[in-house]
Amino acid sequence: MSIYFDYQSSKPVDPRVIEAMIPYYRKEFGNPSSLHMEGDEASRIVEECRENIASFIKAEPDEIVFTSGATESNNLALIGFALRNRAKGNHIIISEIEHISIHNIAKYLTKNGFEVSKVPVDQYGRVDIRKLLGRITERTILVSVGYANNEIGTIQPVLQIGELCRKKKIAFHSDAVAAQGLLPLDVGRDRIDLLTLSSNDIYGPKGLGVLYVRKGIRLNPLIIGGGQERGLRSGSENIPGIVGMKRAVEIMEKEMEKEVERLGKYRDRLIGTIPKIILRCHLNGHPKQRLANNAHFRFEGIEGESLLLSLKDKGISVSTGSACSSMTLEPSHTLISLGLLHEEAHGSLEFTLGRFNKEEDVDRLLEVLPGVVERLRELSPLY
Amino acid sequence: MKSTHYSEKVLDHFRHPRNTGTLKGEDVARGRVGNPVCGDLMEIYIKVRDERIQDIKFKTFGCGSAVATASMVTELAKGKSLVEASRITRQDVASELDGLPPVKMHCSNLAADALHDAINNHLNKEKRKSQSVKKVRCQKRTIIGEKEFLNKGVYHKIDNLLVFKDKRVLVLDKGETSLEIALKLTKQTGRVVFVTSSKDIAASVTLRAKARQSDVKFLYQSEVLEVRGTDEVERVLIHDLDEDEEYELFVDSVIILQGERHSSKKKSARLLNNY
Numbered sequence: 001m002s003i004y005f006d007y008q009s010s011k012p013v014d015p016r017v018i019e020a021m022i023p024y025y026r027k028e029f030g031n032p033s034s035l036h037m038e039g040d041e042a043s044r045i046v047e048e049c050r051e052n053i054a055s056f057i058k059a060e061p062d063e064i065v066f067t068s069g070a071t072e073s074n075n076l077a078l079i080g081f082a083l084r085n086r087a088k089g090n091h092i093i094i095s096e097i098e099h100i101s102i103h104n105i106a107k108y109l110t111k112n113g114f115e116v117s118k119v120p121v122d123q124y125g126r127v128d129i130r131k132l133l134g135r136i137t138e139r140t141i142l143v144s145v146g147y148a149n150n151e152i153g154t155i156q157p158v159l160q161i162g163e164l165c166r167k168k169k170i171a172f173h174s175d176a177v178a179a180q181g182l183l184p185l186d187v188g189r190d191r192i193d194l195l196t197l198s199s200n201d202i203y204g205p206k207g208l209g210v211l212y213v214r215k216g217i218r219l220n221p222l223i224i225g226g227g228q229e230r231g232l233r234s235g236s237e238n239i240p241g242i243v244g245m246k247r248a249v250e251i252m253e254k255e256m257e258k259e260v261e262r263l264g265k266y267r268d269r270l271i272g273t274i275p276k277i278i279l280r281c282h283l284n285g286h287p288k289q290r291l292a293n294n295a296h297f298r299f300e301g302i303e304g305e306s307l308l309l310s311l312k313d314k315g316i317s318v319s320t321g322s323a324c325s326s327m328t329l330e331p332s333h334t335l336i337s338l339g340l341l342h343e344e345a346h347g348s349l350e351f352t353l354g355r356f357n358k359e360e361d362v363d364r365l366l367e368v369l370p371g372v373v374e375r376l377r378e379l380s381p382l383y
Numbered sequence: 384m385k386s387t388h389y390s391e392k393v394l395d396h397f398r399h400p401r402n403t404g405t406l407k408g409e410d411v412a413r414g415r416v417g418n419p420v421c422g423d424l425m426e427i428y429i430k431v432r433d434e435r436i437q438d439i440k441f442k443t444f445g446c447g448s449a450v451a452t453a454s455m456v457t458e459l460a461k462g463k464s465l466v467e468a469s470r471i472t473r474q475d476v477a478s479e480l481d482g483l484p485p486v487k488m489h490c491s492n493l494a495a496d497a498l499h500d501a502i503n504n505h506l507n508k509e510k511r512k513s514q515s516v517k518k519v520r521c522q523k524r525t526i527i528g529e530k531e532f533l534n535k536g537v538y539h540k541i542d543n544l545l546v547f548k549d550k551r552v553l554v555l556d557k558g559e560t561s562l563e564i565a566l567k568l569t570k571q572t573g574r575v576v577f578v579t580s581s582k583d584i585a586a587s588v589t590l591r592a593k594a595r596q597s598d599v600k601f602l603y604q605s606e607v608l609e610v611r612g613t614d615e616v617e618r619v620l621i622h623d624l625d626e627d628e629e630y631e632l633f634v635d636s637v638i639i640l641q642g643e644r645h646s647s648k649k650k651s652a653r654l655l656n657n658y
Contacts, residue, residue, distance in 0.1 A: 096633075120617045120633060123551045123574050134614045282573075303422055305387060305446035309397060322422060322446065331422065339551040339574055339633040341600070343444075346422035379403055379450060381415075381426045381442035 002315045003361045007293060007354030008150055008178065009319060013244070014203040014355070020247035021205065024240040032237055033226065046237055049246035056249045057176075057195060057212060058186040065211045065229045066242055070177045070198035071101045072222075073211035076233065077173045077194040078105045080219035081142055082114055085171075089139035091115045095127050095156075096337035097149050099175055103333065115139070123339050124286035125154030133164060142171045147179035147195075151321060151334045151350060152285030153294025155183065162191030171217060177201050181252050182260055182291045193217050199241060203355060204248030208241035263353045264292035266362045270351060271295050273366055278373050280383075284338065284348060293353040298335075301383025302376040303346045310372040316365060321348040343382070389447055390481035396451035401458050404440045406430050412508065414501025416493045417626070423449045427457070427497040431505050434465050441497070448487045449494075452476050456494035469502050471495050527620075528610035529639060536616025536634075539641045547571045550635040553578060553619055555607060557640040559586050562594060564638065569598045576634070578602045580624060610637055 024045070030038030032046050050061045067073045082092060094106050096118045106116040117135045121127055127145055136143075143165050148155045158174060165172035173194035176185055181202040187195055194217060199208035213219060213232065225234025267290075275281045280300035299307065304320030311318055321332030322345065331345035340348075351365070377383040389397070406428035417424035423445035430438040439461050441453040455476050460468040473495045477483045483492060529537055541564055549572050554565040556579035568575045577599050584591045584601065594601070602621065608629065609620040618631045 117613075122635070123549065123572075131613065131617075301444065303445050303449070306397070306450060309387065309389075309394075309447045313398065337633055341576075341602070341632065342422055342630070344600075379400060379442060380444045381424055382444045 002312075002317045003364055004317045004356070005351040005353060005361070005365065006317050006319050007357075008350065008352035010206075011200055011203050011354055012356065013200070013205055014248060014251060016251060017204055017244045017247045021240040021244040024243050028239070030239075032239070033228070042237070042239055046239060046242055049242045052246045053197075053210060053249055054212075056185070056253065057197070058188055059195075059212050060215065062230070063187075063212055063214060065213055065232045066237060067209040067211055067233055068207055068238070069209040070099075070175065070196050070201070071209075072233075073196040073198075073209045074099070074101045074175055075105055076211050076219060076222055077196060078102065078142065078144060079109065080222055080232070081171060081173070081194065081217070082109055083220040084218045085141050086113075089137075089141040091117070091137055091139040092142045092144070093117045093119055093132065093135050093140060094144045095119050095121060095146070097121050097125055097152075097154075097334040098144065098146055099150055099177070100333075102144055102146070102175060119145075121154075121337055124289070125149055125152050125334070125338055126286065126289065127156055127161065129157060129160050129164060132161065136164075136168055136170065140168070140170050142173060144173040144175070147174045147176040147185070148183065148291050149285070149334060150178040151319075151332060152296045152338070153178070153291035153352075154286045155179070155289045155291065158190045158192070165193075166191045178291060181256060182263075182293060184256075187212055187214065199245035199248060202245075202248045202252045205241050205244040208238055208245050210245070259355060260292045263357070266353050266357065266359070267292055267295050269362055270365070274369065277366070277370050281373075284335065284340075295351045295353075296348065297351075298340070298344050298348040299373055300344075300347060301380045302373060304348050306376050307347075307349050307372065310376065311368070314368045314372070316368065319350040319352070321350065322346045387447065388484050389451070390483075392479075392481045393448055393451040393483065396454040396480065397447045400441075400450055400454040402440050402454065402461070403442070405442060406438060406440050412501050412505035414497040414499065414504060416496045416500055417444075422446070423493055425449065425453050425493050425497040427453070427494070427501045429460070429498075429501045429505060431465065436460050436463055436465065436468055441494075446487070448480075448483050448492070451480055452483070452492050452494035453497070455479050456498050460498055465502055465505070469499055471498060524606075524608075526607050526610060526639070528612075529637075532610050532612060532616045532637075535614065536612065536636050537610060538636060538638045541638065541640075544568060544571050547636055550574070551633065552576070552636045552638060553607070553632070553634045554638045555640070556580065556585070559590060561638070561640050562586050562590060564640070565599050566590075566593060566597050573598065574600075576600045576602060576632070578605050578607055578621065580604060580606050607637070 028041055030042035032043035050064050054061045054064050094102055110116050119132045145156050145161050162172050171193040174192050175196040177198045193214045195212035197210040200206045221232050223234050228234050282298050284296040304322030308320045321335045331342055335345035411430050414427045426442045428440045429436050439457045441457050443450050443453045459471050473492045476494050551574040552568055553576045554561055565575050565577045582603055584594050604625040606622050607619050608622050611618045618633050621632055622629050
């Protein structure tokens with residue numbers, strides 16, 4: 001098996017989660033809308049899970065909407081809010097380094113009569129509050145800034161953004177997919193109105209997400225049907241998925257503190273060692289305000305896909321911001337927003353750690369990486 | 384199809400590239416092609432004797448297919464006559480590698496172009512020289528937004544370097560003073576970009592050596608067309624003179640020193656002639 005350093009892209013489902021889910025495929029297969037015994041059990045378990053997941057982010061159960069995943073949650077948050085609140089204004093602000101789903105939703109909204117401004121970030125990827133303030137107009141109805149960046153791991157000044165939005169009476173949406181399980185989330189503390197969560201990103205099953213919708217925030221549904229999820233998201237509930245996410249949350253609540261400490265140590269080893277043993281290698285993202293599982297570097301003179309392929313040959317799985325590994329052949333918009341040149345973005349590698357990484361994985365990476373970089377630099381006309 | 388879904392042959396050439404390195408000598412010509420958007424840069428060196436490619440080497444900055452196609456084209460061209468070699472097409476290279484992922488057919492399939500460039504350069508070295516001289520132009524055009532953002536991120540003079548703490552600073556080449564400022568700024572911030580229309584650092588030998596060792600990022604053969612932002616500087620529009628391409632770069636400050644222009648221009652012109 002390979003050494004996996006790409007937890008940001010996908011996570012394995014924790015075996016304890018799978019175990020909790022199985023009965024809900026076999027025995028407890030009821031539909032919560034039905035009035036018989038099976039239906040009663042189904043609606044009971046959905047509400048129990050809703051409570052658990054709500055308490056994970058310090059919310060109320062009726063503020064939780066189950067969706068098919070983070071992308072749907074982001075769609076419901078932005079498009080649902082924009083359509084419902086059009087009378088108040090048509091201006092939305094996102095940051096330059098949002099997840100690609102937010103960027104593309106914003107593009108869709110601009111085609112449908114909304115205006116979208118993008119607030120730049122500093123060289124470490126933090127949103128500049130002053131620049132955010134400078135973009136707010138009378139017509140601004142929504143600000144969407146991710147809790148922490150999925151690529152470079154930079155943590156945003158969420159509380160400051162939340163306070164600014166509350167003061168200006170603007171709704172604040174935050175995609176917390178990268179941050180969940182690594183930072184304690186509290187929607188009240190951070191003045192968040194809409195929050196996106198994903199089940200898989202806490203080692204739960206794929207195909208399930210959550211949108212937290214603060215009481216009083218109005219959305220138009222995007223999926224119309226039998227009126228499930230208080231009419232905000234129709235369709236029969238994905239009960240095994242919901243049960244799985246609940247179990248993932250339970251495990252996370254118990255183990256998060258220790259796991260963050262453990263992963264943080266690995267991360268610090270990577271950040272402390274790699275730029276020392278490899279010349280002309282730089283850290284991307286914030287040196288301190290970063291997720292415990294994220295180490296992101298750029299290597300001068302070489303290209304990320306070549307690095308990725310070389311590491312793959314050594315049994316190590318990583319990600320790169322290089323255009324050459326993407327479908328569009330454009331480099332990562334996040335790295336470009338940091339002020340990096342294309343060639344620098346091309347030479348970037350991302351390591352995201354997770355639950356099943358061990359200290360030996362870090363040892364192995366540190367042992368292999370310098371040779372791989374050296375070989376490619378020998379081939380490079382730029383180094 | 385995934386962009387990294389490579390054939391075994393591509394992977395083999397990536398893992399064990401043939402004919403890597405450079406060549407030197409009177410009878411050596413170099414071809415160089417690149418696509419900054421895709422991030423590939425390729426150099427092919429040919430040694431020609433009796434109209435035949437006697438030896439060939441390559442260097443590549445790029446993805447897996449960039450390395451593999453360069454490696455393959457050197458194998459295909461080695462020993463061939465110039466006429467035969469100039470008939471090698473991108474398609475030939477891709478076919479010999481058992482195909483490339485469709486998205487890579489265009490951008491990472493530059494090897495044949497680099498080979499043809501090398502052959503052309505061999506056939507007409509003189510013409511090439513006059514071309515490259517033409518490329519170094521020290522044109523002075525107005526930068527859009529320079530006045531609008533003056534003291535809102537655009538600086539004409541520097542009083543206090545601490546202003547630039549942790550900022551992304553772009554310094555325009557206005558002679559040695561501007562370069563010295565760029566070097567000093569690396570103590571304040573990790574991000575200093577120096578933009579010059581020259582092909583290399585135009586400065587005294589010691590200063591140039593210092594600059595090369597430094598963390599200053601150099602953008603050669605480039606000029607700033609426009610400064611952009613909402614209330615203050617947020618981005619600049621850069622024109623790559625060599626590729627004739629424009630792109631945006633996120634920055635916080637732009638330093639355009641005033642006054643020294645005339646003398647420095649002469650100096651840079653003189654230094655450039657040494658290349």
